[in-house]
Amino acid sequence: MRILFLTHSFNSLAQRLYCELTALGHQVSIEFDISDSVTEEAVALFKPDLLLAPFLKRAIPESVWSRHLCLIVHPGVPGDRGPSALDWAIQRGLKEWGVTVLQAEAEMDAGPVWASASFPMVPTRKASLYRNRVTEAAVRAVLLAVERVESGQFTPERVPGAAHALMQQGDRRIDWAHESSAVVLAKLNAADGFPGVADELFGQPCHLFDAWPEATLKGQPGSLIGRRETAILRATADGAVWVGHVKRPGGIKLPATRAFPEAAELPELPLDGWWKAPVPTWQDIAYEEAAGVGFLSFEFYNGAMSTAQCRRLTEAFRWATTQPTTVIVLRGGSDFWSNGIHLNTIEAAESPADESWANINAIDDLAEAILRCESQLTVAAVGGNTGAGGCFLARAADHVWVRDGVMLNPHYKNMGNLFGSEFWTYLLPPRVGDEGARDIMRHRLPMTGPEAVRRGFYDICLPGPGFNVDVARRAAELAAAPDIAQQLAAKAARRAADEAVKPLAAYRAAELAEMRRNFYGFDPSYHVARYHFVSRSPHSWTPRHLARHRDLDWKIPE
Numbered sequence: 162m163r164i165l166f167l168t169h170s171f172n173s174l175a176q177r178l179y180c181e182l183t184a185l186g187h188q189v190s191i192e193f194d195i196s197d198s199v200t201e202e203a204v205a206l207f208k209p210d211l212l213l214a215p216f217l218k219r220a221i222p223e224s225v226w227s228r229h230l231c232l233i234v235h236p237g238v239p240g241d242r243g244p245s246a247l248d249w250a251i252q253r254g255l256k257e258w259g260v261t262v263l264q265a266e267a268e269m270d271a272g273p274v275w276a277s278a279s280f281p282m283v284p285t286r287k288a289s290l291y292r293n294r295v296t297e298a299a300v301r302a303v304l305l306a307v308e309r310v311e312s313g314q315f316t317p318e319r320v321p322g323a324a325h326a327l328m329q330q331g332d333r334r335i336d337w338a339h340e341s342s343a344v345v346l347a348k349l350n351a352a353d354g355f356p357g358v359a360d361e362l363f364g365q366p367c368h369l370f371d372a373w374p375e376a377t378l379k380g381q382p383g384s385l386i387g388r389r390e391t392a393i394l395r396a397t398a399d400g401a402v403w404v405g406h407v408k409r410p411g412g413i414k415l416p417a418t419r420a421f422p423e424a425a426e427l428p429e430l431p432l433d434g435w436w437k438a439p440v441p442t443w444q445d446i447a448y449e450e451a452a453g454v455g456f457l458s459f460e461f462y463n464g465a466m467s468t469a470q471c472r473r474l475t476e477a478f479r480w481a482t483t484q485p486t487t488v489i490v491l492r493g494g495s496d497f498w499s500n501g502i503h504l505n506t507i508e509a510a511e512s513p514a515d516e517s518w519a520n521i522n523a524i525d526d527l528a529e530a531i532l533r534c535e536s537q538l539t540v541a542a543v544g545g546n547t548g549a550g551g552c553f554l555a556r557a558a559d560h561v562w563v564r565d566g567v568m569l570n571p572h573y574k575n576m577g578n579l580f581g582s583e584f585w586t587y588l589l590p591p592r593v594g595d596e597g598a599r600d601i602m603r604h605r606l607p608m609t610g611p612e613a614v615r616r617g618f619y620d621i622c623l624p625g626p627g628f629n630v631d632v633a634r635r636a637a638e639l640a641a642a643p644d645i646a647q648q649l650a651a652k653a654a655r656r657a658a659d660e661a662v663k664p665l666a667a668y669r670a671a672e673l674a675e676m677r678r679n680f681y682g683f684d685p686s687y688h689v690a691r692y693h694f695v696s697r698s699p700h701s702w703t704p705r706h707l708a709r710h711r712d713l714d715w716k717i718p719e
């Protein structure tokens with residue numbers, strides 16, 4: 162079928178559905194929801210058999226839904242209607258939730274239901290729920306709905322229900338002195354990603370994001386207890402909760418201590434080394450060990466890696482190489498493995514160009530430490546979505562194991578034509594060939610795990626459920642291999658041979674020369690793209706590589 166996506170943005174859910182439907186042979190084109198007339202124009206150009214709305218913030222115009230079948234992906238169970246569906250489900254502590262694919266009509270979310278899928282709820286952040294359970298359920302429901310549309314045999318039924326209201330900041334308000342940590346966490350989790358919880362820190366208004374539980378530290382309920390790296394700990398009625406990120410009025414989302422320099426006055430509450438703390442607390446970099454394998458997790462908000470985070474992770478990695486292991490697994494975070502340099506801290510810097518330069522050098526230092534590691538085999542276990550530099554940083558490891566279902570965006574061009582670094586010019590050609598490398602860099606579309614493996618970019622794709630267990634088992638097998646010493650020796654020999662042909666420093670210098678031009682040169686594209694990205698500016702047009710119906714050689718189907 163010809164399927165037109167009408168979506169607010171090409172977010173991870175839209176990307177996943179795009180890949181799934183394209184793999185089934187459907188022809189998919191994308192139009193951002195910019196205005197009714199633009200939508201009407203896209204429909205006229207593409208003549209879709211079906212419109213699908215994976216992520217919409219406005220209603221589809223009647224001129225479209227009254228003439229074409231339009232299916233909406235609603236992040237709620239059948240009968241649930243209205244905005245803030247996930248927010249209410251999390252805040253109310255529901256045990257089960259779901260996704261419904263329903264037909265667009267005049268009343269929002271009240272049309273006949275084409276398919277639905279449910280999932281058990283877990284206490285987590287809204288954005289994380291969306292990227293994982295909601296996305297998986299949406300894939301199941303959309304594929305079933307599309308199959309039903311194609312069959313022509315299915316009659317969708319209306320499901321009675323009631324609409325809930327948009328969750329207001331009044332519903333989210335936290336009373337730190339009187340509410341328990343569990344309630345505070347649920348409220349912050351329900352607002353995470355967007356819009357955050359309106360509150361005050363240091364007597365100044367801000368929105369709070371990125372909450373972490375704290376198991377042992379306590380203080381006067383409501384007071385600020387201390388800080389750790391970039392997070393601030395605040396006491397609740399029965400304990401305390403960490404706040405990792407905040408947004409001040411008119412500003413962008415930033416690490417809490419970066420947004421509030423006053424936080425420097427709070428006592429630092431350091432952890433003792435890199436080992437994973439035995440009880441819940443704020444810990445962005447955590448090391449564990451089992452069966453001769455070291456596991457390094459880096460839970461960086463949104464997968465963004467600032468200069469300081471890259472430096473600390475490099476330090477942690479170097480320390481991990483001194484441990485009595487033969488394999489190190491780089492686990493990334495639970496939602497993202499890495500999305501490359503931290504565009505928000507760059508934007509907030511006094512000189513974004515200088516900060517971009519520092520950040521790319523810091524991430525290159527990390528990539529180089531991984532590449533030069535001779536004491537262990539390294540595995541990047543890509544269990545979360547990964548974009549831009551993060552995709553190439555993963556490739557610095559000896560093995561890359563990717564979870565099926567993860568969305569990869571291995572390209573830099575969407576960020577104002579960045580050239581990219583992280584040694585991609587060294588890492589890609591031997592695996593995918595020169596043309597393959599150029600193709601990956603030109604290809605501005607998302608890639609699935611199986612496609613990354615098919616191209617030779619990553620090594621294996623493992624099933625989604627049980628990924629972490631599978632990774633741990635395979636890593637332990639690698640560590641226990643009788644020829645592990647020979648494998649390590651062969652790796653060192655390969656590196657030395659490569660170094661003799663062309664030193665890593667030469668690859669790095671050539672890539673960074675291009676990046677320097679991106680950061681400091683005459684063309685401001687990167688700075689403009691970054692500004693719009695971090696400000697979440699609404700799109701004013703759909704990029705041509707997504708809106709295929711707007712290609713010059715696109716022919717109106719007969």
Ligand code: COA
Nearest residue numbers: 172173354463465500501502503504505548549550570576
């Ligand atoms: N720096 C700072 N924030 C980043 C980031 C980065 N490199 N990459 C993603 N984010 C943030 C987004 O701003 C968004 O923030 P929110 O909390 O306000 O929602 C959040 O992560 C999720 O990103 P989003 O774009 O909604 O997720 P997605 O899964 O739909 O898309 C990407 C994933 C990777 C395609 C997209 O985030 C992207 O293009 N990121 C930029 C990558 C990049 O150019 N890095 C620099 C070059 S190395």
